[in-house]
Amino acid sequence: MSSPLTPAELRSRIRQGQHTGNTSGFCPGFVQANVAILPRDWANEFLQFCHFNPKPCPLVAMASSPGDPHIAAVGSDFDIRSDVPRYRIWQDGSLQEETTDIHHLWRDDLVTFLIGCSFSFEEALLADGLEIRNISEGVNVPMYNTNIRCQSAGRFSANMVVSMRPFKPADAIRMIQICSRFPSVHGAPVHFGDPAAIGIRDIHQPDYGDAVTIGAGEVPVFTACGVTPQAAIMEAKPPFCITHSPGCMVVTDLPNSQLAVL
The missing domain is CATH 3.30.2040.10 (PSTPO5379-like domain)
Known part of the structure; x- marks a missing residue:
């Protein structure tokens, strides 16, 4: 029986288009996260929404500045533009498309949020x-x-x-x-x-x-469930945002043991 993939190995496969489906059961021992990417002028209100609703929106990490696609705390090689198996693209609260890479959509004002996943x-x-x-x-x-x-x-x-x-x-x-x-x-x-x-x-x-x-x-x-932010995005109707497709998570290098309360 082969050894489980490491998070870095799975992210590499995702980057190369070799894994585009759900991530449940992959990389045992490591934190998986939901994704929400919003323009800077919507980010503070979304952050407040997460703080007000910690059960459906437990914030694991976020980008240190707008336009930064890397979050070193969750993986030294991590790039939000390519490391999600499938993304959803939203305009004015309406789902426009799903894609496996968002390099062509990236903007300098976008802020990434990673939200805990069951x-x-x-x-x-x-x-x-x-x-x-x-x-x-x-x-x-x-x-x-x-x-x-x-x-x-x-x-x-x-x-x-x-x-x-x-x-x-x-x-x-x-x-x-x-x-x-x-x-x-x-x-x-x-x-x-x-x-x-x-x-x-x-x-x-x-x-x-x-x-x-x-x-x-x-x-x-x-x-x-961390799909709740997508419901909030559909109601708020920001002009542009990006989320993960349900079940298609970011797999981080953070051990699940770090999140447990003894």
């Missing part, structure tokens, strides 16, 4: 013997829009997006205990059980990602 705590769940259904079925994690309202900040407001993983009740309790140790990557779940209670009409039809099997006796467990 893929980071999946490793801790697997280590405890819990099955992560999206990994075992080889698909992207299912994600849903909800009626849980985030706190607004300037022009940014949104309902929370959540990801879902099914567990038997006893395992769900253990999952909650484990995830509570990772507040920097969404922390404890925000809901479990009846999807309708948080505005989800059909658990088998996710708004993002892929449906997974929910077995007999299992309950869906919902965790705040």
Whole structure:
């Protein structure tokens, strides 16, 4: 059996166009992050939105200055213009296209934000013997829009997006205990059980990602999701911004252990 890819090796593959899909299950032990890239005159309000809503938008890192595509803290070779498997390009809150490289779109006024991802705590769940259904079925994690309202900040407001993983009740309790140790990557779940209670009409039809099997006796467990900033961007309608495609994360050199609270 081959050794897992290192984050640098995976980023190299992404750069070369050899990996353009979701990153769940890749590079165990290392932090993965959601991406939001905004013009400078929108960046402060977005930063405030993240501070007001730390569960769906836990900030892991950001560029030190506008126009800087490198964030050395997450990888010495890191370049936001090429190291995401798939990007989404937005204009006035409307999705325009998806692409695998944004060098041609880069501007000197753009500010990069990296936001914690629930893929980071999946490793801790697997280590405890819990099955992560999206990994075992080889698909992207299912994600849903909800009626849980985030706190607004300037022009940014949104309902929370959540990801879902099914567990038997006893395992769900253990999952909650484990995830509570990772507040920097969404922390404890925000809901479990009846999807309708948080505005989800059909658990088998996710708004993002892929449906997974929910077995007999299992309950869906919902965790705040880093796709929430995309919902805020759709509401705020900045003239231009770039995000990751759901499930297609930045894989950093930061160890997950750095984010755990003992």
